[in-house]
Amino acid sequence: GTLVTIHVVAENPGAGDAIERAFEWFLEVEERCSRFNEQSELMQLRPGVPTPASAILFEAVQFALLLAEETDGAFDPTVGGRMAALGFNREHRSGAAVRCYEEPQESVSYRDVQLDCEQRRITLLRPLTLDLGAVAKGLAVDTAARELQSFRNFAINAGGDLYLGGLNPQGEPWLVGIRHPRRDKELIESLRVSDQAVCTSGDYERPAPNGAGHHILDPRSGQSASKVASTTVVAPSAMLADALATAAFVLGPQDGIEFLDRMGVDGLIVTPELERYQTAGMPYASS
DSSP states (O other): OOOEEEEEOOOOTTHHHHHHHHHHHHHHHHHHHOTTOTTSSGGGOOBTOOEEOOHHHHHHHHHHHHHHHHTTTSSOGGGHHHHHHTTOOBOTTTOOBOOOOOOOSSOOOGGGEEEETTTTEEEESSSOOOOOHHHHHHHHHHHHHHHHGGGOOEEEEETTEEEEESOOTTSSOEEEEEEOSSSTTOEEEEEEESSEEEEEEETTSOBOTTSSSBSOEETTTTEEOOSOSEEEEEESSHHHHHHHHHHHHHHOHHHHHHHHHHHTOEEEEEOTTOOEEEOTTOOBTTO
16 A cells, blocks of 8 residues: 655666566565465465565565564564454455454464574464564565666655665755654654665554554554654665664654664654654754
């Protein structure tokens, strides 16, 4: 359900072909990593069965598990069943409900997923459903960006997950607006960015269909994270920026900023009361 736009600053007849290849990566990643498609490679994983995985799926799962370990479970890709229970279980085009595994009474966690890096196999140790929403879109953006590197100056926007290569048509770093989390059609801040990704996680993006909370769960409680309204991260890759924005959102404003500093990326966290927490190096347009 994501709208993707690609802008290449080039007078080159080959740009059209490269843009088409870039768009194809989004379809490829979706085929591999979506829990909303029962035929996707992700949804073919079975409990107790070591399953060979494509490079795309394996990289996404491996990265998600590493981040889960780094955050001690504040970020956890095994929340698919809990997301479905909140109503996030419908394919965006057809509206049809997508099945997920019945999960045991006690909560599953990232420790219930085992990777065999040598054989590139994934094993679910218990019945669970992986959700790679905070990883796969960023991975698709990064893969598309590799197709466009030869053009140097380009922008990819996948539903607010951005990668900005080089300079804009005016020969300046790209200007990026950060949506105000509480005022419609208003920006809370603007950035100037070149050769970096910018991703924002907000509590306004996807309210739960049952009316209770939103789509960013704290895996430790099973409830929507409530201490943050939006988190924006600037990082070298979109997969990193997207996942770290989700993790910092769950960790909360103070712990989230400390975490982003530790990860060596920049970020802005806005609370529901519109208090701002930020790293020292945020590339604001006014600075």
